[in-house]
Amino acid sequence: MFKNNCTFFFVFILSLAGFQNLYAQENDFIDKELVKQLRGIRHEFDENMKPYDYKTDPDLYGKKFSFFYSEKITKLNNLYNRLYDQDTVSEGLAVDIKGFGTNQNPEIIEKIDESVPPAIMIQSDSPKFQVIEDYRQVENIQQVLAFRKRFSENFPNVNDLSEDDTYCDLNFVLDTDGKIKKIKYKGGREFCLISAIHMYSLRNQGKPLQFQGKPIKIYLKQPIRLKVE
Template sequence: MKKIFLLLIAIIFSASGYAQTDKINIKKEINQIYSKYDDSCQVYHDKFLKKYDKRKYRENLNLNEKYNQDFAQFESKRQVFQKTKIENLENLLENVEKETPIIGRKFPISPKDSTVNVQKLQKDPRYKNYDIIKLTKDEEKDMYVDIENIALMRKDFSNFFDTSYFVERDDMLEAKLTFILDTDGSLKKIQAKGNDQEFNLVSILSLYAMKKKYPPAQYKGENVLSRFALPLKMKFE
């Protein structure tokens, strides 16, 4: 039996979900997408098995060529269903993101954070509504980020993520989630970079679906935006 291990390491970018909306039941939507995919594959798989009864197949080796042709056709159908599944996950994510606008405006950036080009962000039209502040070392003393958020996010995600979506996989799946902790404590603008598109999408949607809130960062006593990263790996044994 395969054992599934989900390895998580949470990293906070010194800075500076699903807008916890109830309009979309993300977990339910994901399950429906996977159920539709499984049902579609099962229909063709059952037809394939019925046509090539194992006993008859063993007794008639002349079926080999036709068997391989039909199996290739079945695999082609499965790839179409897989493409549809990915498109449905992308559409779900697009709808979720529309429901999760960032409400905070002040976005302090730590002088230790070399991953951010502040000047580019300030010129980027996507960030025109944010007050991006590059802090000095002295100003950073007025910035507070709850370091316990790291452990809480890691634990919550590990407990919530449904590994059954990938139980048939036998490779290593990796992704690095990055997101903004909004001033109301919810997770926004979740993105993922990894070696598998489907794993990226499900990881993002799962983080939104948690609908968890965490203590927001503060700068001079005011709630502000902060950034986090959550690298993760999934392997099967």
């Protein structure tokens, strides 16, 4: 466990310009009840550990920590699974926006593992998808930029995570109804569960993306890196 200061690198870089004043009424996009549940699970663990002191009795502390930590992970996992299982992805048009989000910021890349994949990777694994040559042809695409800001600015405090639990890759669908769905994760268990649940709390993006007047869905990837200082 550590109490160091932490810095996030949300590798979610968009080459979009001219989008301003997009973040008004951001609370309308946040599922406050889900945020409360996430905080409650983590707070319960902290309260359960308060009676025990590592210096006084390290063996007892270790046993209690293992028990309550396992309980916390189980509750986080159950909450995540409930959210994931209730998602239904539409049969609507899936698109591959050519070149969208593949530019990477060298200053960020230098500070994290160079093997980190492109900031946004459109996963064209749907049997029905259409290539769009220019992101400016997509209506409401600015909402992705607004989401990136909300995701980073509202991220939960994770200074208490273990030093090994410092990265996560999230894959998800921005569906034709404007909602983020089917969030999958890879990386440190607790950090990923917190990241995925946090993303679910921001799943309502408002208007769907549209192309030529029709709602579309895109498959996105969100790498997250935690730098311990």
